Amino acid sequence: MSGPARPAPNAQLEDVSKLFGSFAALRQVSVALEPGKCYVLIGENGAGKSTLLRILAGLLRPSMGQIQVFGEAEPHDARDRIGYMSHAPMLYDELTGVENLSYFARLYPDRECLEPAEALRQVGLDPKLERPLGQYSQGMRQRTSLARVLLAQPDLLLLDEPFSNMDVESAGQMVELLARFRHSSRTIVITTHQRELAAPIADFVLALKAGRVARFEAGNPTL
Amino acid sequence: MPRVLWTHLMKDLRIEWRSKEAINSMLFFALLVVVLFSLAFDPRGPFSQSIAGGVLSVATMFASVSALNQAWAREIRHQVMDAQRMAPTPGAELFLAKVLANFLFVTIVQVILAPVFLVMYNLRVVGQAWLLAVVLPLGTWALVANGTFFAALSIRSRNRELLLPLILFPIFVPALLAMVNATGGILTGESDPGMWIKLLTGYDIIFTTVSLLLFDTVFNAE
Numbered sequence: 256m257s258g259p260a261r262p263a264p265n266a267q268l269e270d271v272s273k274l275f276g277s278f279a280a281l282r283q284v285s286v287a288l289e290p291g292k293c294y295v296l297i298g299e300n301g302a303g304k305s306t307l308l309r310i311l312a313g314l315l316r317p318s319m320g321q322i323q324v325f326g327e328a329e330p331h332d333a334r335d336r337i338g339y340m341s342h343a344p345m346l347y348d349e350l351t352g353v354e355n356l357s358y359f360a361r362l363y364p365d366r367e368c369l370e371p372a373e374a375l376r377q378v379g380l381d382p383k384l385e386r387p388l389g390q391y392s393q394g395m396r397q398r399t400s401l402a403r404v405l406l407a408q409p410d411l412l413l414l415d416e417p418f419s420n421m422d423v424e425s426a427g428q429m430v431e432l433l434a435r436f437r438h439s440s441r442t443i444v445i446t447t448h449q450r451e452l453a454a455p456i457a458d459f460v461l462a463l464k465a466g467r468v469a470r471f472e473a474g475n476p477t478l
Numbered sequence: 479m480p481r482v483l484w485t486h487l488m489k490d491l492r493i494e495w496r497s498k499e500a501i502n503s504m505l506f507f508a509l510l511v512v513v514l515f516s517l518a519f520d521p522r523g524p525f526s527q528s529i530a531g532g533v534l535s536v537a538t539m540f541a542s543v544s545a546l547n548q549a550w551a552r553e554i555r556h557q558v559m560d561a562q563r564m565a566p567t568p569g570a571e572l573f574l575a576k577v578l579a580n581f582l583f584v585t586i587v588q589v590i591l592a593p594v595f596l597v598m599y600n601l602r603v604v605g606q607a608w609l610l611a612v613v614l615p616l617g618t619w620a621l622v623a624n625g626t627f628f629a630a631l632s633i634r635s636r637n638r639e640l641l642l643p644l645i646l647f648p649i650f651v652p653a654l655l656a657m658v659n660a661t662g663g664i665l666t667g668e669s670d671p672g673m674w675i676k677l678l679t680g681y682d683i684i685f686t687t688v689s690l691l692l693f694d695t696v697f698n699a700e
Contacts, residue, residue, distance in 0.1 A: 314560055315700055331698070335566035343557040349493045361485040362565035387496070403561065 263326075265290050265411050265442040266311055271320035272466075273306050280306040282466040283320070288411070291439045295453045296446040298463035304446040305342075307463070308413045311444065312339040324411065335366055338409030342416055344400040348389030352399045353382050356406055363407040374402040379428055393420035401429065405436065412436070412443045418452045426452045482567045486575030493552065494583065500545035504587045508541035512595055521599045530599050531661025535654055537591070539621060542584050543643050546625040549576050550633040559697075569697035570690050573626065577686075580622040581615075588614060604667035613664065613671065616678040617657035620685065624649055627689035630696050653681045 264287040273281040281303045288294060288311075296304045309315040310322065313330030324330040330337065346355045356371035372382035378398040388396060397420055404412065412433075418426040426449070434456050437443060447453050454475050462470035494500055515533045519525070553559040562572060595601070603610070625646050632641040660674035 312560075312564060314563060334564045337564060339560070339564055341557050341560060345557050345561040347489070347493060347552070347558060348556070349496045350489070354492070358485060358489050359561065359565070362482060362562070362567050364481065365566065 262290050264288055264323075265440075266324045266330075267322070268307075268310070268317075269321040271310065271317045271322055273303070273310060273315060274318040279466050281310070281317075281463075284463075284466075284468055285320075286461060286468065286471060288442045288444065290410070290442055291437065292458040293433070293437060293443040293445065293453075293456045294459045294461055295450065295457040296444060296461050296463065297448075297450060298469070301465075302463040303466040304463055305415055306466075308339065308415050308444065308446060311411070312337055312413050314339070333411075335363060335407065336410045337413065338404035338407060338411070339413045340400050340404045340415060340417060342419070344388070344396045346388050346396070346399060346403060349387050351387055352380060352384055352391075352402070355388060355399065356403055359403050360406050366407045368406050369408065371402075371406070374406050375399070377405065377432060378402045379425070394422065394425055397421055398425070398429075401432075405432075410441050412441065414443070414445045416446055416448070418447055418449050423452070430455055480571060483571040483575050483578075486572050487578055490549075490575060490579035491582070494579070500548050500580075500583045501586055503544045503548075504541040504583065505590060507544060508537045508587055508591050509594065511537035511540055512591065512598065516598050526599045526601070528662055528666060530595070530601055530665055532658045533599070534588075534591070534595060534661065535617065535657050538584060538588060538618065539647070539650065539654065541587060542580070542621055542625060543646070545580060545583055546622070546629040546646075547639055547642055549580055549626060550629050551638075554633055563698060569694045572697070573630070573690065573693040576630075577619075577623050577626045580626055581619060584618050584622055585615070588618065601665060603665055605664040605671070607664065609664045609671055609675070610661065612675060613657060613660040613678065616675065616682055617653060617660075619682050620653035620657070620678060621650060623682065623686045623689055624653075627685075627693065627696070630693065634699070649685075653678060656681065 266288040269285050270283045271281060272279060272283055284307065296307065298304050306315065310317055311324065311330060313334055322330065325333040325336055327333040352375050353371045356374055360368040360371055375382040378401050380395060380398050388399060391399065401417060417429060430452060433443060437456065445453050457475060459473050460470065461468065512533065519529065628645045629642050632638045632645065635641050656674040656677040660671035663669040663671035
């Protein structure tokens with residue numbers, strides 16, 4: 256007797272490699288990212304974590320191999336359903352948090368976006384803050400950046416080192432928020448060096464080493 | 479005006495209003511060029527009417543390069559451009575908004591510069607002065623439409639400050655010639671600027687269309 260049908264993956268990579276000149280950042284990576292799951296991507300610096308995330312986000316094209324995101328061969332065609340948070344805040348220093356978020360919300364006319372003030376409240380920031388982003392602390396920028404990503408309520412959430420520059424308490428709050436955000440149709444991918452922080456929401460661990468998948472299994476990233 | 483284009487434009491205007499980076503740098507640079515030219519040539523001499531159009535165009539051209547570079551530098555400073563690339567809106571609207579914002583900034587500088595220029599070069603318009611209100615915006619549009627496109631093209635380059643004028647100025651030459659001749663014709667009243675205005679209009683239409691068509695490729699380049 257067969258069990259319940261597995262849902263179609265939100266994103267799938269088959270033998271994906273990425274070359275920068277003669278340097279191979281990714282080598283024949285094959286993974287399927289299922290809806291409702293959180294994947295923690297670990298590996299040393301230069302292992303290819305950020306490259307993998309940028310390929311999933313459609314910001315880089317694979318040199319070889321196949322990729323599908325929400326059934327599209329080009330992630331760019333499904334970009335309204337993808338949220339990507341990078342090392343950099345991807346926001347303007349000259350604008351306040353609400354102004355930044357209002358700007359990005361208007362770039363998603365067909366998505367049901369959160370109110371900018373609500374998105375800021377969700378990440379624990381005061382939406383009435385009048386200061387421009389350039390005067391925020393690193394941690395506050397990081398939270399605003401997360402608010403920007405959550406704004407369009409994406410189905411594939413790609414977070415590159417979301418806990419960097421954050422104290423343990425703030426990181427814990429972020430994990431709680433991500434746990435609430437996790438939904439049966441949503442996939443979350445987190446790269447981090449602070450494995451213990453991501454442990455409470457991790458369903459799968461994907462370890463990369465020199466661009467190859469060294470480990471891909473269900474479980475806790477701290478083990 | 480489409481809503482997304484308006485959103486990009488308002489964002490650029492708000493940022494410029496707060497930082498004043500583009501207008502300040504352009505204004506001081508343009509003033510410096512005009513003053514230096516007035517020291518190099520006798521501004522009240524018999525040729526002042528005929529070289530004035532060229533001086534104004536060159537001052538605007540050099541000054542606008544700094545603003546054009548800054549326009550995209552702001553977008554890549556914190557990888558904001560990646561967030562824009564991931565938004566489900568056409569890149570052409572971002573490009574057009576940048577062109578409009580740059581056009582506005584350069585026009586503001588020209589409006590401030592014009593009285594200074596008229597006084598320093600002792601200019602009296604002999605031809606149809608109202609035509610200047612056609613020629614200057616057409617020439618400015620040619621500069622900023624091309625400049626915004628080539629600034630986007632060179633933004634990921636390490637030598638972008640050098641690369642932009644190297645690409646932009648040769649391509650801008652036909653528009654510069656048309657602008658200088660049309661302005662000279664209007665100031666002196668010695669020639670009909672009509673042909674030059676038509677050339678400028680054609681140049682603007684062609685280069686704006688080509689830039690709009692190619693911008694998505696440049697914008698989404700890795």
